[in-house]
Amino acid sequence: MRYTFEIITDGSCDISDSNIREYGIKVVPYHVTFMSDPSHSFTQGRDISTEQYFTWLVDNPKDFPNTSCPSPAFFMKKFKDAYNSGLPIVCICISSTWSGSYNSALMAKDMMMEKCGPDIKIEVINSKADSILLGLIVLETARIRNKGYSFNEVVKILRSETIGRIYFTTHDLTYLEHGGRIGKVKSLLSRLIPINPIIVASNGELSSSGVALKKKRAVSLIFTKIKAFFDEMHYKFEDFRFVIANCFNDHELDSLANWFKDFFHFKPLKAHIGIVITSHVGPDTIGVSFLRKFDK
Helix, strand or coil, X not given: CCCCCEEEEECCECCCHHHHHHHCCEEECCEEEECCEEEEEEEECCCECHHHHHHHHHHCCCCCEEEECCCHHHHHHHHHHHHHCCCCEEEEECCCCCCCHHHHHHHHHHHHHHHHCCCCCEEEEXXXXXXXXXXXXXXXXXXXXXXXXXXXXXXXXXXXXXXXXXXXXXXXXXXXXXXXXXXXXHHHHHHHCCCEEEEXXXXXXXXXXXXXXXXXXXXXXXXXXXHHHHHHHCCCHHHEEEEEEECCCHHHHHHHHHHHHHHHCCCCEEEECCHHHHHHHCCCXXXXXXXXXXXX
């Protein structure tokens, strides 16, 4: 299929390989290191696969990973490829509050404009999202592009306020502690009293939305809170896309999707939480995200 513009995102976007191929999406990878050997950097998708990464985390629970965002040079390469194909570029990045990816992309845009002239069409979007919500934004962008929306129409939609959230829970808070998202006291309490906090990611910010003693109870509370949010805002479920995700456990993911369907009476998309986000939340994480369709 001949596209009217190129869609580029970064490696924090948790989108399936099949969707990447189907919509011709280009992904700029992150890099990951482990505490056991911080001098050795792995490039996401090239030096380490998602499956290899999760296997390592499970087998080495105290070898915490660190991620670094793509450099401007990595974005520059993807921009050059699109420019050489004669296509305008929409680059959608993780929230600037959580990573430097957006700033790297802006620097790459400036470098391209200096090299190719100011008329080159590159729009870099701060999604104010990450993980599965960023994935929904990228997929929705691809969907309306394929419906015939122009470059300018899509950019206008992306620069307006998108309505979407992630609700997630994790049993192991040491990853959030290691990444500086929570304090040591709360992390220690979670080891003494097993809890599953419910955390909401919205508009580039994280907020607490309660706790549960068991993972199953946490998921049930997430479903209930989503329904309450839709009731409060008078939103219609059919105007939104939903995805449910975990960290590379297909059996659990299928069960969660069936549970979601029993609760809401429609099927969600399914996804895996990838290398970048798992580095900060841990491999025991479950998330549910929704995004209002761009043509609603």
